[in-house]
Amino acid sequence: xxxxxxxxxGLVKPGGSLRLSCVASGFTFSDYSxxxxxxxxxxxxxxxxxxSSNSEYIDYADSVQGRFTISRDNAKNSLFLQMNSLRAEDTxxxxxxxxxxxxxxxxxxxxxxxxxxxxx
Amino acid sequence: xxxxxxxxxxxSASVGDRVTITCQASQDIANYLSxxxxxxxxxxxxxxxxxxxxxxxxxSRFSGSGSGTDFTFTISSLQPEDIGTYYxxxxxxxxxxxxxxxxxxx
Numbered sequence: 001x002x003x004x005x006x007x008x009x010g011l012v013k014p015g016g017s018l019r020l021s022c023v024a025s026g027f028t029f030s031d032y033s034x035x036x037x038x039x040x041x042x043x044x045x046x047x048x049x050x051x052s053s054n055s056e057y058i059d060y061a062d063s064v065q066g067r068f069t070i071s072r073d074n075a076k077n078s079l080f081l082q083m084n085s086l087r088a089e090d091t092x093x094x095x096x097x098x099x100x101x102x103x104x105x106x107x108x109x110x111x112x113x114x115x116x117x118x119x120x
Numbered sequence: 121x122x123x124x125x126x127x128x129x130x131x132s133a134s135v136g137d138r139v140t141i142t143c144q145a146s147q148d149i150a151n152y153l154s155x156x157x158x159x160x161x162x163x164x165x166x167x168x169x170x171x172x173x174x175x176x177x178x179x180s181r182f183s184g185s186g187s188g189t190d191f192t193f194t195i196s197s198l199q200p201e202d203i204g205t206y207y208x209x210x211x212x213x214x215x216x217x218x219x220x221x222x223x224x225x226x
Contacts, residue, residue: 035215037164044205044207044217044218044219044220045156045158045164045207045209045217045220046217047214047215047216047217050214050215059214061214062121095163095164104152104211104212105169105211106154106166106169106170106209106211107154107156107164107166107209108166108169108175109166110163110164110165111163112162112163113163
């Protein structure tokens, strides 16, 4: 059974940093692209960042470019999102999601999400 | 950036009704489109990928069609468990979601 479990969310002050983790199981992690998607309270889904299976290709939404860094450790079946210079508008539930073996693919499995709250 | 325009933003229908949601892309995305269902407090769940392919385990009352810029998602006979918010997503050039359609039972 495919499982994605996020952790690392919490309350942080504006300008602060947080590192999210997502541990995967039930599939060969190194074969799949992985993604972060967020959802602000009461709002829709917003794609945040993506990383290819071997970390060769990385993309970011304009809203987080230069502040967030996505990475993965295939040996540990783990995906990460380092978030710096956090703003109030970064407050959201952050989901990790599995893509496909190729870049152009749907997100077929999602974690339960971890809440990030940016507030003074 | 590719913008996805989804309509309607909310919808109320009766059990057994045929329900249709549309999604329009700001440029040609071929068939690189998926549909998700999200229930309150839960993660999104993939229903349709590549515009018209039903994800394994998803009931056949759900279907999708379209290509290029115009896409349609249909529930052939609405069931009580179908309430939630539905999103389209393009994956032709990076990724972007429609704003969502909140579906309620009348």
